[in-house]
Amino acid sequence: MAMASSTGTTKVTLPSDREILITREFDAPRDLVFKAMTDPKLISRWWGPRKYATVVDKMDVRPGGAWRFVHRAPDGSEFGFRGEYREVVPPERIVQTFEFEPMAGHISVETATFTERDGRTLLTVRSLFASKEDRDGMVQSGMETGLRETHDRFAELLAELREEARISAR
């Protein structure tokens, strides 16, 4: 399967009308990838976009535990993201809820799965939204406000569609 990507190897696809699936491969064993995603000291180094500082307000990585991260913009404005861990299975799986505070009430469920092969890790993050409108709204709000940092995930169709479009555009 030919895979083209203008932005690294992150693939975003839409497996159903309420989901987004994101996949990415990392050159590290999965216990390290799992650690990087569950260690509060490491989150601030990668979770937010470069233009913001990311502060870990709460991060209680166990079923029922709460998390809350805050993005701080250079102009001092802040916006938060929060949720709750539902399943934590090192180093295989994390299920957590996700809510962008300015859009409170629109809660999605993210499932991160870590698969190791030859010392490399395939990370898939699947986001399930309450409705198609929620999902589309999430993608849309990302485009319009630059707050697109944080949501959820997609699936296979798109990367391939993209390649297809490129080929037929030639």
Added chain:
Amino acid sequence: MQEILSALAEPNRLQIVELLRRRPLPVGEIVERLRLRQPQVSKHLRVLSDAGLVEVRPVGQQRIYRVRAQALKELDAWLDPYRRTWDERFDQLDDVLRDLKRKHKEKKDGHGK
């Protein structure tokens, strides 16, 4: 854009697009491969066509359906900022992992001495 997304929200229509992505097909073959009824498929094709996702051209006696590249490009452009966000995040994660691997290795090497 909303029209494209709504058209794809129906699982059978998404399947039709995935099928046509591989190669253009006449209605009859779509019916056969997806095991749907012809009127159903025709209805789906009409919705997809109205949304600009597929187009049809006559070849001999047959009407051949295919995916419109332009619609796919629009869909891709719609998702692009979202993808970039995740890409930036994961690029930074790559850096963190490189550090972790190095520390891990140093620890192991140190332990061996």
